[in-house]
Amino acid sequence: MQDFADLVFEGMTVCGRVIGARQGFVYLRGEYRYLVDALKATLQSRREAGLLGEAILGDPSFSFDIDLHIGAGAYVCGEESALIESLEGKHGVPRIRPPFPTTHGYLNKPTVVNNVETFASAAKIAVQGGEWFASRGTAESKGTKLLSLSGDCERPGIYEYPFGVTVRQVLEDCGARDAQGIQMAGPAGHMISAKLFDRRICFEDLATGGSFMVFDHRRDILDGIRNFAHFFVHESCGFCTPCRVGTSLLRDLVDKVHTGHGTRADLEEMRKLGQIMRVGSHCGLGQTAPNPVLDSLDQFPEAYERRLRSTAFEPAFDMNAALEQARWLTGRTDPAAYLDEEALVGAMP
Numbered sequence: 001m002q003d004f005a006d007l008v009f010e011g012m013t014v015c016g017r018v019i020g021a022r023q024g025f026v027y028l029r030g031e032y033r034y035l036v037d038a039l040k041a042t043l044q045s046r047r048e049a050g051l052l053g054e055a056i057l058g059d060p061s062f063s064f065d066i067d068l069h070i071g072a073g074a075y076v077c078g079e080e081s082a083l084i085e086s087l088e089g090k091h092g093v094p095r096i097r098p099p100f101p102t103t104h105g106y107l108n109k110p111t112v113v114n115n116v117e118t119f120a121s122a123a124k125i126a127v128q129g130g131e132w133f134a135s136r137g138t139a140e141s142k143g144t145k146l147l148s149l150s151g152d153c154e155r156p157g158i159y160e161y162p163f164g165v166t167v168r169q170v171l172e173d174c175g176a177r178d179a180q181g182i183q184m185a186g187p188a189g190h191m192i193s194a195k196l197f198d199r200r201i202c203f204e205d206l207a208t209g210g211s212f213m214v215f216d217h218r219r220d221i222l223d224g225i226r227n228f229a230h231f232f233v234h235e236s237c238g239f240c241t242p243c244r245v246g247t248s249l250l251r252d253l254v255d256k257v258h259t260g261h262g263t264r265a266d267l268e269e270m271r272k273l274g275q276i277m278r279v280g281s282h283c284g285l286g287q288t289a290p291n292p293v294l295d296s297l298d299q300f301p302e303a304y305e306r307r308l309r310s311t312a313f314e315p316a317f318d319m320n321a322a323l324e325q326a327r328w329l330t331g332r333t334d335p336a337a338y339l340d341e342e343a344l345v346g347a348m349p
């Protein structure tokens with residue numbers, strides 16, 4: 001959107017022509033407010049060139065315009081029906097589907113929701129043709145993929161590859177010499193270890209939304225996982241219980257292990273909780289929120305194992321300390337007011 005906004009607007013206009021729409025919106029997440037002036041200027045120059053507005057290129061049967069809508073920065077508004085709710089001025093809570101936006105979308109009208117990469121590709125295909133686009137990529141994944149490379153690499157940035165490129169090739173190109181793992185497709189994507197670096201980026205192998213976060217060997221993988229776990233607690237919209245409660249419980253378990261208080265039973269609990277969230281959550285956010293934890297448990301077990309205590313179970317809080325206020329209020333100091341002898345001895349002056 002910084003360098004090729006005109007191409008995205010062109011693709012939206014092509015889409016408007018194909019489906020018979022008169023209005024398009026760019027939903028700009030709050031963090032990208034700095035793009036507003038440049039985007040407005042690009043839209044205005046398209047209007048002046050007769051490429052947006054009434055009677056595009058003099059054709060009275062085709063009028064189409066594009067507005068900018070600025071969101072407040074909620075991650076869940078990347079989900080198409082939550083995005084539409086937000087566009088209508090409501091809370092960004094995902095809708096129950098069906099019906100799908102293709103028949104009941106913005107203001108209950110049929111609506112196409114796509115990302116900028118798709119619209120930019122559509123504009124190119126409209127000019128150069130489907131065969132040109134399909135001449136790159138693999139048998140089942142045609143064309144190219146944008147990857148946003150960040151983290152421990154010498155040359156972060158946006159890269160474009162034909163589908164089918166290996167993870168190893170991408171790492172080499174961006175100067176990631178010492179990668180131990182990659183978080184692909186954002187916090188809700190998948191974490192992969194070096195064992196999988198020869199996999200190919202395409203729908204039939206490793207599919208990705210495009211983000212590619214490199215962790216080298218100086219990093220503690222669990223630090224990253226902990227960040228993701230906290231992120232999802234913040235971003236859960238709270239509508240459904242498996243996600244609202246599950247993200248908090250998962251965060252607490254990751255914190256517990258991270259601070260050296262975890263046991264094997266906690267790891268098992270994480271797996272169970274993750275599965276419940278996957279199948280029970282209402283939208284993609286809750287269904288994918290446990291991915292970093294579940295993947296790292298499989299791919300980087302040592303990140304967890306080295307922090308475990310040897311006991312099979314350790315409570316997450318100190319029950320005896322929790323009773324202290326009750327003892328004080330009731331004035332009790334007798335042995336029955338303590339959970340066990342050890343606690344009683346510890347409390348004696």
Ligand code: SF4
Nearest residue numbers: 238239240243283286
């Ligand atoms: S899964 Fe999470 S983000 Fe999605 S509706 Fe439920 S609470 Fe909201």
